[in-house]
Amino acid sequence: MAGSGTSHLRADADVVLRAKNLHVEYTGKRGERVFAVSDVSIDVLKGETVGLVGESGCGKSSVARAIMQLPPPTSGTVELDGERIESLRGSELRKKRRKLQMIFQDPISSLNPSRKVKDIIAEGLRIQGGLSNDEVNARTSVMIERVGLDPERARDRRPHEFSGGQCQRISIARAMVLDPEVLICDEPVSALDVSVQAQILNLLRDMKERYRLTMLFIAHDLAVVKNLSDRIVVMYLGKICEVGSSDELFERPTHPYTRALAQSIPEPDPDVPVGPAALTGDLPSPLDPPSGCRFRTRCPLAQDRCVTEEPVIREVVPGRFTACHFPLLEVEAPALRVGETV
């Protein structure tokens, strides 16, 4: 898995966001290069939710930040509504970035603790300008109500007076009040309790339907990603493994890593037997990623070819794009054996 290529990109006219050949590299403390994202391409259609899933260190958050230009990618292009934004700077970039809004994992630390809720939500509108104070207040109140809070009670309070779930609602209001083209959600529910997580997922779905919102939804929880997404991109160690529709991807994974992920989810059902671990070992270091396929060090199906040749993303079955030399096709899916890696 873990390959390059752009065959999964779509030529549709209603592509809102297209990131192509993104590379994100950081310089570590000792001057070493960290390869966080290596040649990742993603597109999102109008009104579509694309889920980005993978384990920690796979680069999913770095992709989101590169799209937001926070910071811009090391190389590669980001197109919003057909216009390239990765080379924009200053006020040009600020104007464009208004159309891209983001929600973060930690709802409490992503809100300024010393400001009132109404000011947190209204700040973007004020910076954008062109609205009277009354209009700003009215829009803020409507949005507070739409995210399920009581505007009268919430407006003049500060974030610490709210629970984690309510703070996440405020974050959603702050992003949505600007009427964004694309909403990027980076692990928006992973800090929340199960009972509250369902509320926020339902709220995001309502928002999506009400505004025909385009979303890039990032999470490590497969079930959460599937619940909200139309299309899912699986990442591993800075590369894309597999792209497919959310209803089919985990049902019939064609990439060994996708299958391993699907097999690792603990099912809340005692009648589902717990099998052996699907993967052994840990994620290799992004400082020195493996040659060829980046998943080969943990892949139960790895062959010599995976060491030398990097797989390119290709359509293995209609609508399914996989970066693997030996995709799991239904004809002869080899048995997954743990611990036998090349």
Next chain:
Amino acid sequence: MTLPDDGLAPFRENDHVGDHMTREVLQVENLRVWFHTPAGLVRAVDGVDLHLNQGETLGIVGESGSGKSVTARAIMKILPPNAEVLKGSRILFDGRDLAKVNPKKEKHLWGVDLAMIFQDPMTSLTPVMTVGRQLSETLRYHRKLDKAAAHVEAVDLLRRVGIPEPEKRYNDYPHNLSGGMRQRVTIALAISCSPKLLIADEPTTALDVTVQHQILNLLQSLQEKASMSMILVTHDLGVVAGRADHIAVMYAGRVIERAPTRQLFAHMRHPYTRALIDAIPRVTMPSQTRLAAIPGRPPVIIDPPPGCSFAARCPSAQARCLEETPKLESAPDSREHAAACFFPLGTAEGEQARQRNIEVGATAAGTAVMSGTAV
């Protein structure tokens, strides 16, 4: 295995002795832990009864603030200074009342017979010492091994918890290791003195799913080999479903339902347990499924009002639920299955209560309901 006692009857001395098939390792009775905070008295744990047999796993499930971790820490005697364990709380470990054991005199009870692993492995590791040295010092202190023997044993422990190249890793500091490897080291520390009871508090919450699976399998195999008892504390019903013999569901400082795992999943009696499982998105669900969210949020347990603490969020709530606090009571058909609810699911009263609320469109607490789920 059947339980000798459902935990509700008063404890009888030596009740468990003699029957080694169902030997009781841990019995917690009416545990109450209150925290003195500037905001008031927080009743973090408010009358918890638990028991656990040798070789079995008890899953304690709950959301944040339910008191699951405080219960675990009370057993380990590692509560913060502002916590008060109230009189009348009893924790019997292997037949001994832990309240009467002096930790200073009995240095080899905690850490040897009773061990714990945490969500963050760095809770139990020091960053300034190699992992091998941390292990061998533990072995020398508790098991009185000499330096050479402790080294051999430490390397063997690292191997047993699945750390590759244990000889080399022995000289690594915790920061050299990944999160999953660190958690393996803390497991090696915890099992180094063959504990009778291992308490794992959210051991895999900070780990990726593929590593979580490895760690849970490791704990299970270690447990089976040593016939160790285990308490698995988690917020994730998926984690305990396949691995615990019994499950206790906690809410607002109390156990609200307790049953053998299969029985719990097959016949949930408490509306909260049902609501909790219904709120989890599953991979087997089609995408875009609207989730059955639980309205509101868990209560803050400072001076709780009378009544069931879940009543405000419960689709079955009746007037009685707002006035009286339900006790954990066994089901008429199964002594092992207990729930703290006046209108349990699967009973005539429970169905009537639900139906009544649907007809009115709201519960006695004023929460709107539609077709059985509170909204």
